Amino acid sequence: MRKFVPLAAGLTCVALLSGCGAGRSLDRARPDEFAVARQAPLVIPPDFALVPPQPGAARPQDTAANAQTLDALFGGAAARSPAESGIVTDAGADGDDPGIRSSVGDPGTTVVDKGSTTRDIVAAPEGDGQDAKTTTN
Numbered sequence: 001m002r003k004f005v006p007l008a009a010g011l012t013c014v015a016l017l018s019g020c021g022a023g024r025s026l027d028r029a030r031p032d033e034f035a036v037a038r039q040a041p042l043v044i045p046p047d048f049a050l051v052p053p054q055p056g057a058a059r060p061q062d063t064a065a066n067a068q069t070l071d072a073l074f075g076g077a078a079a080r081s082p083a084e085s086g087i088v089t090d091a092g093a094d095g096d097d098p099g100i101r102s103s104v105g106d107p108g109t110t111v112v113d114k115g116s117t118t119r120d121i122v123a124a125p126e127g128d129g130q131d132a133k134t135t136t137n
Contacts, residue, residue, distance in 0.1 A: 053059075080088070103109065
């Protein structure tokens with residue numbers, strides 16, 4: 001039995017090392033990491049529609065922020081239909097007071113007291129409403 005142990009160990013080593021050889025079963029097709037070629041850089045064709053800016057000329061993106069906001073929200077000024085113009089005229093569009101914001105904050109302006117509930121709602125801290133509770137009076 002002692003003679004078979006080294007022989008079995010030797011055969012096991014030979015069997016394990018035979019897997020390291022380049023046999024047909026282990027020779028798989030794989031890319032060659034040394035055969036890499038560089039790609040040519042991308043070339044952007046010139047745009048002949050662009051013209052260089054003139055020194056001292058106004059920049060086209062320097063428009064009023066208010067006008068940009070209105071154009072982004074509402075798509076610019078649109079013509080009103082005759083029906084819409086009639087409704088706006090009947091509602092008194094030409095009778096607006098340009099100084100209305102000044103007179104609203106005037107201490108002499110008459111206001112209606114809506115009660116403590118409305119005042120508490122307006123004065124409530126901003127939140128997502130997850131901690132809201134109701135009470136009965």
